[in-house]
Amino acid sequence: MSTETTGLQRYSLNGPTMGSRYSALFYAAPGFATQDLGERLAQAVARVEQQMSGWNPQSDLNRINAAPRHRWISVPRELMNVITTALRVSEQSHGAFEIAVGDLVQSWGFGPVSRTLDLPALRELGRQRRSPAASALVLEPRRHRLRKRSKLRLDLNGIAKGFGVDELARALEASGIRDYLVGIDGEMRARGRKPGGQPWSVAVEKPLRGERQVMGVMELEDAAIATSGDYRRWVDIAGQAYAHTLDPTTGEPLRNRLASVSVVASSCMLADAWATALLVLGEIEGPRLAQERGMDALFVIRDGEQLREVSIVGGQLQADIQTR
Secondary structure (H helix, E strand, C coil), X not given: CCHHHHCCEEEEEEEEECXXXXXXXXXXCCCCXXXXXXXXXXXXXXXXXXXXXXXXXXXXXXXHHHCCCCCCEECCHHHHHHHHHHHHHHHHCCCCCCCCCHXXXXXXXXXXXXXXXXXXXXXXXXXXXXXXXXXXXXXXXXXXEEEECCCXXXXXXXXXXXXXXXXXXXXXXXXXXXXXXXXXXXXXXXXXXXXXXXXXXXXXXXXCCCCCCEEEEEEECCEXXXXXXXXXXXXXXXXXXXXXXXXXXXXXXXXXXXXXXEEEECCHHHHHHHHHHHHHHHHHHHHHHHHHCCCEEEEXXXXXXXXXXXXXXXXXXXXXXXXX
């Protein structure tokens, strides 16, 4: 659709964040001042990194991790929102989504410090008893503070990027933009439609390690999508690949047949957390819970040399097909 037909011009802004890049695609009147909006977008993701990054020693998250037990810690409003949401998803997913795995994330080599990986030692660490975040934390959201009942190290990799996308969306809306598509890597959020009434199109990747191929396209309108999988980040130990998503019940990387899970939700924070939770639950319990909760989700299952897609829309099974 041309500018002459709609009176709108296509704009695209992007920048670095969270080890990846953010993007914002929208339509506005010709001559729209993008500099102020660009600064708002950059500030939005910088604020998320400052609060929630496990890689920044000075982040609010690492301030919590380093704090002693039983001491009240002030927490920024955004970070409190993310932690509260994480605990709610943990409860609703029967513990599949867990943020008190920071020590495991670091030990398995998925943190900022490189280390030699000793598989027997890692498995022994996983067998050690640890308190879930829901019982180890005491939250006072209205007073923006929390304290730790027991020693723990939080990790927000399964939810912070989605929240960052939501913050990008809020920055656009604060600038008067009502139709947009924003994202960080593969986590996306859309509002409204493109000029001419077409929904926003988002590619879903085929879960292949070391290469990127499009498996399909989803259309989004006033919704967000996030994908978790076993194909983006992994470590190699003695020729065996171990994906970065950890199973809180075993303390080790996942060992199920799910290659990826994509979830569509009202916010990218929720889509991000639920994609992780359903991936952890596996190829049987994941689709079952998605149906029970009336969710929209796409499961890609490794079936020998083939991939099988299980699609659930509004909690109803739509397709179970074999693909290459």
